[in-house]
Amino acid sequence: MKRLEEMIKQEGLVLSDQVLKVDSFLNHQVDPTLMWEIAYEFMDRFKDAGITRILTIEAGGIAPAMMTALRLGVPMVYARKTKSLTLNEGTISAEVYSFTKQQTSTITVAEQYLQAGERVLIIDDFLANGEAAFGLAKLVEQAGAEVAGFGIVIEKSFQPGRQKLLDAGFRVESLARIKKLEAGEATFVDPVTV
Template sequence: MELLKERIRKDGVIKEGNVLKVDNFLNHQMDIELFNEMGKEFRRRFADVQVDKILTIESSGIGIAAIAAQYFHVPVVFAKKTQSINLDGEMLSAPIESFTHKRKYEVIVASRFLQPGERVLIIDDFLANGCAALGLCQIIEEAHAQVAGIGIVIEKGFQHGGQLLREKGLRVESLAIVDGMDAASQTVQFRD
């Protein structure tokens, strides 16, 4: 998606440790017009797939998933990183590790929001090591639902997450795949 690649080149900041900071348009301040175009693109890429729900993880994936959901005409469910008093009933859970935060979480979803047989599309902002996506897949499987696909805004193609998911037979559609980054020159190389 050229519009996204241009925005990453213009406003992305590369930090040491293979961190791509895009907080001024993607995961802190959100550019809704860009999100709208990404939502349309996810719909175009998954036009051949039945989608009953979209699943994401808090917090950065929520905005993207919500905008995309309007094109699929389905609800969004998001996995929570912390237990709270307003969560009740049976829970589905999976462990994940955040590449950016270098922290492990047990993410949870109330089982009533994912029904057996539903086709669930995962949408998230980044794909690095694949832990978040694998955790969400585990939750979908626990619900006896099916993974319809995985939509990613930015995939770090030089890390193993995308390859790992694809080797498991999962359909992964990434709007921008970064093959390399250099913090010193602030340059990003994209896969065509």
């Protein structure tokens, strides 16, 4: 997605060869116009997949997931990373390691918000090693639902997440695929020219 790649080039901060900071438009401050365009792209790519629900993980995936759910006309639910007093019974959970935070979290969703037989599109802001993606897929499988695919805003293609998901038989659609982070710049896999 050309506009997303341009935003990454203009406003993204390459903190290391592993870390890209996009707080100015995705992870802290959110650009709603860009999210609407991202949602359109995901809607277009998954329009024939029979999506009945969107699932994401707090917090960076919420904005693109919500806009995509709005575009597709389906509900969106997000997995919580911290246990809430109100989320104490009838839950499904999985362990997820975060490279960025360098910690393992238990992600949780109320069973009533993921139903057996649903076709779930998992949306997330980043794909790196695939830990969050596989954790979310475990939630879907525990619910008796089916993962229809993964919609990734920014993929770090130099890390193994994409290949691991493909090897597991999942469909992966990434809007910006980063080949490398080096010398303060992001280089893209097959940059979009249109």
